[in-house]
Amino acid sequence: MTGDGGVEDWGAYFSGINGKPAFVVADLALRDQARFADHPRLLYAQVAMRNPDSSGLASHEEETLFVMEDAMIAALTREAKAIYAGKVSSDGQVSYFFYGAPENSPGRAPSGRQKEKEVEPLCAQLDQVMKAFPAYRYDRYEFDEPGWDGYLNVLYPSEWEMQTLQNLRLLETLHRQGDQVDVVREIDHFMYCNTLEIQREIMHQGEALGFRVSARDREGPDGRYGVSLSKDGVPGDIDDIVWPLLELARNLGAEYDGWGAAVVS
Numbered sequence: 001m002t003g004d005g006g007v008e009d010w011g012a013y014f015s016g017i018n019g020k021p022a023f024v025v026a027d028l029a030l031r032d033q034a035r036f037a038d039h040p041r042l043l044y045a046q047v048a049m050r051n052p053d054s055s056g057l058a059s060h061e062e063e064t065l066f067v068m069e070d071a072m073i074a075a076l077t078r079e080a081k082a083i084y085a086g087k088v089s090s091d092g093q094v095s096y097f098f099y100g101a102p103e104n105s106p107g108r109a110p111s112g113r114q115k116e117k118e119v120e121p122l123c124a125q126l127d128q129v130m131k132a133f134p135a136y137r138y139d140r141y142e143f144d145e146p147g148w149d150g151y152l153n154v155l156y157p158s159e160w161e162m163q164t165l166q167n168l169r170l171l172e173t174l175h176r177q178g179d180q181v182d183v184v185r186e187i188d189h190f191m192y193c194n195t196l197e198i199q200r201e202i203m204h205q206g207e208a209l210g211f212r213v214s215a216r217d218r219e220g221p222d223g224r225y226g227v228s229l230s231k232d233g234v235p236g237d238i239d240d241i242v243w244p245l246l247e248l249a250r251n252l253g254a255e256y257d258g259w260g261a262a263v264v265s
Contacts, residue, residue: 007033013157013165017090021055026086026155030148039083040146041100043076043122048137052092064133065094071129072096080125085148086155097150098122100142163246166258167238174235178265181236187261189245190216192224193254199225201252209244224255235261 009029015022047068051061058065069087076082082100089095100122120142130138157165174181189211193199203213206229216226233241242259249256 011157011165011169013161013168015157015161017088017154020091021057022088022090023057024086024088024155024157024161026151026157027084028156030083030085030151031156035083035099036146036148039099039101040144040148041082041102041122041142042145042148042150043082043096043098043100043126043140043142044150045072045096045098045126045138045140047094047096049089049092049094050135056091057089058094064136068129068133068136069096071132072098072126075125075129076100076122080122082122085151088154095154097155099145099148099151159250160243160246163242163256164239167242170259171235171238174261174263177263179235179263180265182234183264184232184234185261185264186230187233187235187238187241187259189229189242189259190257191227191229191245191249191254192257193227193252194224196225198252198254199227202227202229202248202254205248205252206245209248211245 007029008027010025011028012023012025015024047065049058049062049065051059053059073084076098077084080100082098085097085099087094087096123140123142126140130136171181191202193202199215203215206213206227211229211231213230214228216228218225229245231241238259242256246256248254
C-alpha cells in the first residue's frame with residue numbers, strides 16, 4: 001500500500017483521541033526504514049464521513065470511503081511518489097497521512113484551501129482524486145514535517161496499543177489453526193531483565209499475581225535474565241491477563257516479551 005516497494009507491516013487498533021473512540025491503521029514498518037529524510041513533506045487530508053455510527057466511527061454504509069482511499073493511494077503513491085503512512089477514523093472524520101519527497105515542497109507554510117495557482121503539489125493531486133467523490137467534504141494541508149511527528153505521535157501505537165495489536169494477531173493465528181479461544185488452558189508468558197535483583201522481584205510479584213514462575217538462564221546476544229510465568233486462562237481474555245504483567249515489567253524496568261498457548265481444537 002505504500003507504493004514505493006518497501007517492506008510493509010500494516011496494523012490496526014482501537015485508541016482514543018480527545019476523549020473520543022478512534023480506529024487507527026498504520027504501516028508499522030515505516031518507523032525502522034529511515035524514510036523520514038527522503039519524504040519530509042506531509043499531506044494531511046481530513047474527510048467527513050457521511051454516515052458515521054453512534055461512536056463516530058465508520059459504519060457499514062461508508063463503503064465509498066474505501067474506494068476513495070484506494071483512489072488516493074493510487075494517485076499519490078504512484079504518480080506523486082508519496083508514502084501512505086496510515087489513517088485515523090474518529091469523531092465522524094477520517095484523517096489520512098501521506099509523506100512526499102522534497103521536490104513536492106514549494107517552500108511555503110501550511111495553506112489549507114487556496115486559489116488553484118497557489119495549491120501545493122500533493123494537495124493538487126488530492127483535489128483531482130476528490131473530484132470523483134463530490135458528496136464528501138474534505139480539508140487538506142501540505143507542509144514540511146521532517147520528523148514525521150504525525151506518524152510517530154498519532155499513527156504509531158503506544159506500548160499498550162502495540163501489545164493489544166500483537167495479542168490480536170496471535171489470537172487470529174490461533175483461530176486459523178482451529179483453536180477455540182474461549183477454552184481454558186495454560187498460557188505462558190515471558191519477561192527479560194538486566195539484573196538478578198530484578199529477576200527475583202519479577203518472580204516474587206508474579207507469584208503474588210497468581211502465576212507459576214521459573215527463572216531462565218541468561219540468553220540471547222545481550223545476555224539478559226529471563227523469567228517464565230504461566231497461569232490457566234482463556235486466550236479470548238488475553239488483554240486482561242497481560243495488562244498486570246505489562247505494568248509489572250514497566251515498573252521494574254523489564255521487558256514483557258509476549259505469550260503463547262497450545263491450540264485447543
